[in-house]
Amino acid sequence: MLSSKSRLFTKQFSSQAKRLQSILVIAEHDNKKLLPITQNAITAAKKLGGEITVLVAGVQCKPASDALAKASGISKILVAENEAFKGFTAESLAPLIVDVQKKSNFTHIVSGASAFGKALLPRVAAKLDVSPVSDVIGIESPDTYIRSIYAGNAIQTVTAKDPIKIISVRGTNFEADNLEGGSTTQETVSADSSKSDLTEFISQELSKSDRPELTSAKVVVSGGRGLKSGDNFKLLYDLADKLNAAVGASRAAVDAGFVANDLQVGQTGKIVAPDLYIAVGISGAIQHLAGMKDSKTIVAINKDPEAPIFQVADYGLVADLFKAVPELTQKL
Numbered sequence: 001m002l003s004s005k006s007r008l009f010t011k012q013f014s015s016q017a018k019r020l021q022s023i024l025v026i027a028e029h030d031n032k033k034l035l036p037i038t039q040n041a042i043t044a045a046k047k048l049g050g051e052i053t054v055l056v057a058g059v060q061c062k063p064a065s066d067a068l069a070k071a072s073g074i075s076k077i078l079v080a081e082n083e084a085f086k087g088f089t090a091e092s093l094a095p096l097i098v099d100v101q102k103k104s105n106f107t108h109i110v111s112g113a114s115a116f117g118k119a120l121l122p123r124v125a126a127k128l129d130v131s132p133v134s135d136v137i138g139i140e141s142p143d144t145y146i147r148s149i150y151a152g153n154a155i156q157t158v159t160a161k162d163p164i165k166i167i168s169v170r171g172t173n174f175e176a177d178n179l180e181g182g183s184t185t186q187e188t189v190s191a192d193s194s195k196s197d198l199t200e201f202i203s204q205e206l207s208k209s210d211r212p213e214l215t216s217a218k219v220v221v222s223g224g225r226g227l228k229s230g231d232n233f234k235l236l237y238d239l240a241d242k243l244n245a246a247v248g249a250s251r252a253a254v255d256a257g258f259v260a261n262d263l264q265v266g267q268t269g270k271i272v273a274p275d276l277y278i279a280v281g282i283s284g285a286i287q288h289l290a291g292m293k294d295s296k297t298i299v300a301i302n303k304d305p306e307a308p309i310f311q312v313a314d315y316g317l318v319a320d321l322f323k324a325v326p327e328l329t330q331k332l
């Protein structure tokens with residue numbers, strides 16, 4: 001039991017400790033705009049407390065850095081431009097981040113736990129000789145973080161003792177910062193050392209869709225092996241159109257070739273937490289649940305009343321999807 005004096009000291013110490021934090025957030029963007037995960041990472045950085053700097057590195061990336069200029073609670077935006085950042089490879093960005101870190105001595109480096117962050121942060125951590133903490137879902141204090149393990153079946157609390165904490169945060173667990181209410185200066189940083197002989201970016205092909213992006217959509221309609229073919233996914237696209245929803249899939253549906261693998265939701269796919277998740281013909285294997293069980297409302301349509309998906313569903317419909325889905329779409 002702490003005495004009131006030591007409680008006061010602890011309180012003062014923790015608020016002082018928070019003030020002493022200096023956090024570098026690595027922005028994820030496509031040069032023209034910020035990707036939503038950056039807003040989640042900024043919220044996580046604010047929970048750490050302390051001064052926040054955001055690094056925007058790219059090629060002609062001013063529109064992306066401008067999107068941060070009115071954010072509140074950010075001390076500085078660092079902008080680094082170099083042709084080497086084409087394709088945002090970890091090999092070209094890591095030396096820049098190490099340089100920036102050496103000059104400014106941040107206590108924390110934070111990014112989203114996206115494919116970008118997952119490729120970049122371990123490389124930066126290795127160069128700085130510290131252990132990164134990945135996939136953080138909650139922040140207890142500047143050095144203690146909550147993360148999920150075993151496909152979301154256990155929650156771990158970790159205290160990082162390294163002098164520099166490098167963490168990636170799961171976007172769905174931190175509200176998006178609204179990037180409003182302030183004004184922040186932008187500063188150009190040199191990116192001369194950022195060349196890599198290890199990799200060369202050649203090109204990328206992005207799938208185009210008029211539907212909302214899967215990880216940030218408010219409504220997601222997902223299909224599983226129960227759909228039986230790629231053509232039958234049309235039933236889900238029709239339903240998604242009525243709800244302005246993104247379409248997702250189980251791994252079984254992806255492996256069977258019904259849809260492309262960028263639609264996969266789950267442990268080895270995307271993590272989503274929309275307001276409404278409709279699982280159609282999906283059994284509810286733990287690896288699928290790992291990617292969607294934080295959704296606010298879960299609806300399951302499955303003909304098997306014993307399907308595990310019903311254990312996490314708020315609303316369950318035991319029915320043949322080939323009858324239920326067209327009926328639902330028509331009623332909507």
Ligand SMILES: Cc1cc2nc3c(=O)[nH]c(=O)nc-3n(C[C@H](O)[C@H](O)[C@H](O)COP(=O)(O)OP(=O)(O)OC[C@H]3O[C@@H](n4cnc5c(N)ncnc54)[C@H](O)[C@@H]3O)c2cc1C
Nearest residue numbers: 224225226250251252266267268269281283287288303321
């Ligand atoms: C290391 C590892 C990682 C994995 N990662 C992922 C991941 O990221 N995402 C993921 O989804 N899975 C993942 N899996 C696979 C996972 O274990 C399951 O195999 C997969 O999720 C099953 O997909 P499904 O529910 O579509 O298929 P099934 O389990 O075959 O379920 C199909 C469901 O459709 C129902 N159904 C069939 N016909 C109809 C009908 N006419 N009307 C209504 N319902 C119908 C059935 O009752 C059944 O419940 C992973 C597995 C491993 C080992």
